[in-house]
Amino acid sequence: MGRFIVIAFSINIGHYSWRVDCFVAVSHYDEVEIVGAIERIGASKRIVEKVKGNLRRRTLDTGFTLSNKKERISVMVIGLTSSSKEEMNSISHELRHLVDDIASTCRLNRCGEEVAYLTGDLASEVFSHVSALFCDKCRHR
Numbered sequence: 001m002g003r004f005i006v007i008a009f010s011i012n013i014g015h016y017s018w019r020v021d022c023f024v025a026v027s028h029y030d031e032v033e034i035v036g037a038i039e040r041i042g043a044s045k046r047i048v049e050k051v052k053g054n055l056r057r058r059t060l061d062t063g064f065t066l067s068n069k070k071e072r073i074s075v076m077v078i079g080l081t082s083s084s085k086e087e088m089n090s091i092s093h094e095l096r097h098l099v100d101d102i103a104s105t106c107r108l109n110r111c112g113e114e115v116a117y118l119t120g121d122l123a124s125e126v127f128s129h130v131s132a133l134f135c136d137k138c139r140h141r
Helices: 028-040 045-057 085-106 113-134
Strands: 007-015 018-026 063-068 074-077
Touching: 007 113, 018 028, 018 085, 018 113, 028 045, 028 074, 045 063, 045 074, 063 085, 074 085, 085 113
Parallel strands: 018 074
Antiparallel strands: 007 018, 063 074
16 A cells, blocks of 8 residues: 555534544654644643554554543544545544534434434535545555
């Protein structure tokens, strides 16, 4: 697999006064940028060290989402993935954590339509930045 350039973007969820800094196709080369992002939202030293270790292991098909619920800001990181199927899996998994954090903070009914719309809106926004990663032929150019 060739070297992807990290895809970095922010999503502002105005209705909930929440910001998400997203990093997709992350590798160990992106450690400084990722560590800086999680430190800015107040991640503990223990979490920072764990993230550094995970990045240095270079494991495919992983990710994490950290949130500062008081400040209403999150960092969502998706590592390099082995296929477009795993890309979808990793993004869906991390979006679930993100939506859970927003829902618990904003006291949303997790079985309701509001959470379903939030999930769909976030998925659409993420897709607009990373759609090329869902094509296995495009991934290997």
